[in-house]
Amino acid sequence: MKKQNDVILRSVTRIAVIIILTFAINLFFSGHHAPGGGFVGGLALACAITLLFLTFDIESVRENMPVDFKAMAATGVLIAILTGVGGMIYDDAFLTQAFNYYNLPLFGKTELATAMAFDLGVALAVIGTAMTIIITISEDR
Amino acid sequence: MHTLHFMIMIPFLFAIFVPVLYKYFAPRVHTGWFVLLVPITIFLYLLRFMPRISQGEDLLRSVPWMPSFGINYSLYMDGLGLIFGLLITGIGALVILYSIYYMSKHREALHNFYVYMLLFMGAMLGVVFSDNLLLLYVFWELTSISSFLLIAYWYQRERSRYGAQKSMLITIFGGLAMLAGFIMLSMITGTYSIREIIANTGDITSHSLFLPAMMLILLGAFTKSAQFPFSIWLPGAMEAPTPISAYLHSATMVKAGIYLVARFTPVFGGEAEWFWLVSGVGLATLLYGSLNAVKQTDLKALLAYSTISQLGLIMSLFGLGSAALYFTGGNESSVYAVAVLAAVFHLINHSTFKGALFMVVGIIDHETGTRDIRKLGGLMQIMPVSFTLAVIGAFAMAGLPPFNGFLSKEMFFTAMLNASRMSIFSMDTYGILFPLLAWAASVFTFIYCMVLVFKTFRGKYKPERLDKKPHEAPLGMLIPPIVLAALVIGIFFFPNTLSEYLLQPAAHAVLPGLPEGLFAKKISAWHGVNPELLMTIGVVVAGYFLYRFLRKWVGLLWRYPQSLTLNNLYALGLEKGEEGSRFLTERYMTGYTRDYLAYAFGIFILFGGGALLVSNRLSIHSANNSSISLFEGAIAVALLAAAFTVLFAKSRMTAVIALGGLGYLVSVLFVIFRAPDLALTQLVIETVTTALFLLCYYHLPKIFKGSGRIPFKPINFVISLGVGVTVTLFALSANGNRLFEPISSYYKNSYELAGARNIVNAILVDFRGMDTMLEIAVLTIAALGVFTLIKLEMDRGGKNEETK
Numbered sequence: 001m002k003k004q005n006d007v008i009l010r011s012v013t014r015i016a017v018i019i020i021l022t023f024a025i026n027l028f029f030s031g032h033h034a035p036g037g038g039f040v041g042g043l044a045l046a047c048a049i050t051l052l053f054l055t056f057d058i059e060s061v062r063e064n065m066p067v068d069f070k071a072m073a074a075t076g077v078l079i080a081i082l083t084g085v086g087g088m089i090y091d092d093a094f095l096t097q098a099f100n101y102y103n104l105p106l107f108g109k110t111e112l113a114t115a116m117a118f119d120l121g122v123a124l125a126v127i128g129t130a131m132t133i134i135i136t137i138s139e140d141r
Numbered sequence: 142m143h144t145l146h147f148m149i150m151i152p153f154l155f156a157i158f159v160p161v162l163y164k165y166f167a168p169r170v171h172t173g174w175f176v177l178l179v180p181i182t183i184f185l186y187l188l189r190f191m192p193r194i195s196q197g198e199d200l201l202r203s204v205p206w207m208p209s210f211g212i213n214y215s216l217y218m219d220g221l222g223l224i225f226g227l228l229i230t231g232i233g234a235l236v237i238l239y240s241i242y243y244m245s246k247h248r249e250a251l252h253n254f255y256v257y258m259l260l261f262m263g264a265m266l267g268v269v270f271s272d273n274l275l276l277l278y279v280f281w282e283l284t285s286i287s288s289f290l291l292i293a294y295w296y297q298r299e300r301s302r303y304g305a306q307k308s309m310l311i312t313i314f315g316g317l318a319m320l321a322g323f324i325m326l327s328m329i330t331g332t333y334s335i336r337e338i339i340a341n342t343g344d345i346t347s348h349s350l351f352l353p354a355m356m357l358i359l360l361g362a363f364t365k366s367a368q369f370p371f372s373i374w375l376p377g378a379m380e381a382p383t384p385i386s387a388y389l390h391s392a393t394m395v396k397a398g399i400y401l402v403a404r405f406t407p408v409f410g411g412e413a414e415w416f417w418l419v420s421g422v423g424l425a426t427l428l429y430g431s432l433n434a435v436k437q438t439d440l441k442a443l444l445a446y447s448t449i450s451q452l453g454l455i456m457s458l459f460g461l462g463s464a465a466l467y468f469t470g471g472n473e474s475s476v477y478a479v480a481v482l483a484a485v486f487h488l489i490n491h492s493t494f495k496g497a498l499f500m501v502v503g504i505i506d507h508e509t510g511t512r513d514i515r516k517l518g519g520l521m522q523i524m525p526v527s528f529t530l531a532v533i534g535a536f537a538m539a540g541l542p543p544f545n546g547f548l549s550k551e552m553f554f555t556a557m558l559n560a561s562r563m564s565i566f567s568m569d570t571y572g573i574l575f576p577l578l579a580w581a582a583s584v585f586t587f588i589y590c591m592v593l594v595f596k597t598f599r600g601k602y603k604p605e606r607l608d609k610k611p612h613e614a615p616l617g618m619l620i621p622p623i624v625l626a627a628l629v630i631g632i633f634f635f636p637n638t639l640s641e642y643l644l645q646p647a648a649h650a651v652l653p654g655l656p657e658g659l660f661a662k663k664i665s666a667w668h669g670v671n672p673e674l675l676m677t678i679g680v681v682v683a684g685y686f687l688y689r690f691l692r693k694w695v696g697l698l699w700r701y702p703q704s705l706t707l708n709n710l711y712a713l714g715l716e717k718g719e720e721g722s723r724f725l726t727e728r729y730m731t732g733y734t735r736d737y738l739a740y741a742f743g744i745f746i747l748f749g750g751g752a753l754l755v756s757n758r759l760s761i762h763s764a765n766n767s768s769i770s771l772f773e774g775a776i777a778v779a780l781l782a783a784a785f786t787v788l789f790a791k792s793r794m795t796a797v798i799a800l801g802g803l804g805y806l807v808s809v810l811f812v813i814f815r816a817p818d819l820a821l822t823q824l825v826i827e828t829v830t831t832a833l834f835l836l837c838y839y840h841l842p843k844i845f846k847g848s849g850r851i852p853f854k855p856i857n858f859v860i861s862l863g864v865g866v867t868v869t870l871f872a873l874s875a876n877g878n879r880l881f882e883p884i885s886s887y888y889k890n891s892y893e894l895a896g897a898r899n900i901v902n903a904i905l906v907d908f909r910g911m912d913t914m915l916e917i918a919v920l921t922i923a924a925l926g927v928f929t930l931i932k933l934e935m936d937r938g939g940k941n942e943e944t945k
Binding site: 036038039074080084099115119 | 817818821822825826829836895896897898899901902903905906907910911913914917918920921923924925927928931932
């Protein structure tokens with residue numbers, strides 16, 4: 001397949017990936033108030049990377065994206081657990097989430113919630129899992 | 142804590158030091174010399190109690206062990222316990238002295254021997270002095286275990302292991318039955334203390350658990366005491382070293398069951414079932430043991446069967462004596478109470494002469510190298526002391542004067558004749574059998590006693606058949622049987638001293654509440670020409686003639702089908718049990734996952750659906766149902782079509798695609814039911830799983846790729862239909878029977894509570910964040926699992942991990 005001239009595919013991918021990535025990040029951030037969240041956001045991001053794998057070969061993608069996805073999944077779980085431990089520091093039960101509104105310089109009045117950190121952990125774990133499975137299976141030839 | 146508590150612990154504590162002593166003094170000093178101190182100390186200690194006990198002063202001391210469960214280390218000493226305690230320690234001391242000369246200090250693993258021995262001694266003392274039922278049970282099982290260890294002392298021999306296993310299986314079976322009986326007894330009375338149970342006997346008899354408790358406790362007693370038909374383990378236990386046979390299997394352990402019967406006579410005695418079971422089984426054992434003893438050619442086997450027979454005799458006497466409790470005092474009672482006195486008396490006598498006989502047989506074995514009667518003969522001149530001891534022991538066992546067996550045998554006949562005149566328990570019809578059976582058994586007893594003495598010591602001397610050149614045993618080996626033989630004769634001449642200090646308090650303990658002095662006058666009446674004496678003369682005459690013509694008829698005893706023997710039934714039972722369970726296991730553990738799934742789903746239908754039917758909750762209400770829209774109906778039809786396509790697809794590819802379609806339809810359903818988060822996730826996940834299925838399909842071996850439809854199997858069809866119906870019924874009745882309002886109204890305030898307008902997300906990350914946290918852990922584990930499975934196989938190239 002890579003011998004063939006797949007310039008259309010490559011061109012479309014270059015644009016589509018950016019859109020998908022943006023969409024994924026949007027899904028992730030909007031999860032608090034609208035449909036979406038860490039799980040779907042993470043999956044969508046993994047889809048973007050998969051599209052890159054399909055278009056270009058795995059080696060070149062990984063050269064440009066030197067991430068150990070297993071470590072990423074582990075980091076995600078760790079973040080989720082640490083947000084839980086954070087609640088305990090303030091004498092609350094494990095996994096008690098907090099939120100408040102701040103006036104940030106660029107965004108104006110913004111809600112910051114520890115639940116977002118937790119969601120980030122979910123997203124990282126999902127991306128890591130999906131990519132680990134796909135890469136491992138595809139390398140098994 | 143009383144001193145008695147420490148005395149029972151001494152054997153256990155000393156057992157800890159035995160290996161140390163063995164290690165430091167091993168070949169120089171025989172370890173037995175240290176161990177000897179233990180029984181002597183306890184014996185002397187117990188002797189001090191004799192005057193007090195004979196005055197009727199009992200001793201009850203309790204130390205809490207598990208007080209919240211009513212289990213205490215409570216000890217009770219009365220006449221009965223004291224007799225057993227003295228037998229255990231006295232004969233224990235003699236046996237240990239004997240074993241010092243019998244067991245070689247160079248060749249044998251003496252530390253094992255004496256540790257087991259001390260364990261046994263302590264456990265046995267615990268059994269006879271326990272007042273708490275569960276404490277008694279603990280010590281009871283300890284005797285079983287230590288006896289198991291001792292029988293298999295020469296564990297290299299196959300027959301030792303077989304005998305040990307057999308005795309273990311039988312005695313532990315009885316022990317467990319006994320435990321159940323004890324628990325029932327404590328349920329009836331509300332206490333574990335034997336004293337308190339005896340104090341409440343009035344209420345026990347009418348309880349519905351009375352009979353089961355009695356049966357189970359008797360089962361324990363009969364198995365331990367080798368009563369018919371549980372006697373088969375005792376001959377097998379003769380593979381133990383002879384000191385063990387002398388100690389455990391003649392004087393102490395086998396009497397634990399007798400002790401149990403005696404101890405519980407005040408509780409159960411006076412009932413017809415107890416009377417018939419105990420005395421009936423006792424008589425059957427008596428006859429069975431004596432008949433089998435006659436035909437043995439191995440001296441120890443002969444003694445084993447004679448032990449069985451004598452134990453049956455004692456047991457039947459305790460059964461007859463229990464009739465005295467029926468009358469609760471008065472003249473009638475005293476007639477039957479003499480049986481208990483005879484039982485206790487014969488108990489002591491049997492321990493003395495049987496201990497001596499075992500030791501003599503051990504000497505013969507030790508000095509000639511064989512125990513086979515056919516090889517032995519003419520040893521009288523060579524081993525005169527052993528011969529004298531054998532004569533004393535055997536004649537006492539046969540019940541001849543001037544030995545103690547004569548007295549107890551006479552009392553046995555008295556008790557049997559009394560029993561035949563009994564008017565209760567329907568004895569007026571069957572009672573005449575008792576003295577007849579007893580007399581017949583006594584004749585056989587006489588015969589095997591003569592066989593024991595005269596086939597071994599008289600006749601032709603056959604040195605060519607013996608491995609060793611026989612000579613008289615060393616003095617140390619002879620002292621213990623000499624002491625026992627001296628007792629045999631001493632008791633004959635001074636029975637009343639023994640009676641006053643030991644027998645009467647013991648008989649009182651077995652039959653409490655009967656008037657004082659009831660037993661005092663009975664023991665002195667042992668003179669005069671009466672039916673008992675005539676019966677004994679008859680035994681001697683008949684026994685003499687039968688012994689003369691032994692060779693003519695003993696063959697008849699072997700003439701029965703071997704397949705009907707108890708041993709054969711036991712072996713067959715074990716074999717069939719193993720075969721049966723293997724057959725059963727092989728039937729249902731087929732190794733096919735499909736069968737196990739059928740079991741699992743079948744049980745789900747049976748218990749799940751059954752519970753639904755039994756509990757009357759199967760009711761379908763349509764009040765909660767919402768109306769069905771056109772879209773929902775259409776999607777349901779599409780879902781059904783996709784599902785049936787999966788079932789009836791010819792190729793697996795079609796099935797995979799149809800499954801994907803099913804998934805996408807479900808996500809559309811989510812959209813219709815207004816679950817956008819679910820729909821999103823379902824879409825993506827369905828895509829991924831379909832891709833993975835296609836991957837699997839791509840790698841399938843060619844023969845599987847287009848293997849046609851799923852074959853139709855009726856059982857599978859029925860089970861899957863059943864599961865479907867059950868689940869549907871569950872769902873419908875759950876929907877129709879909503880007991881409480883759903884809690885979802887709480888989550889409406891998610892913006893105030895968690896700062897999130899997306900309720901689903903708020904629940905996932907905030908309200909129920911724990912679940913999400915663990916789920917991402919599951920995902921990560923799955924990823925690592927895939928990675929490990931694939932990478933490990935790749936790196937190793939399918940080789941074993943051992944090549945690492």
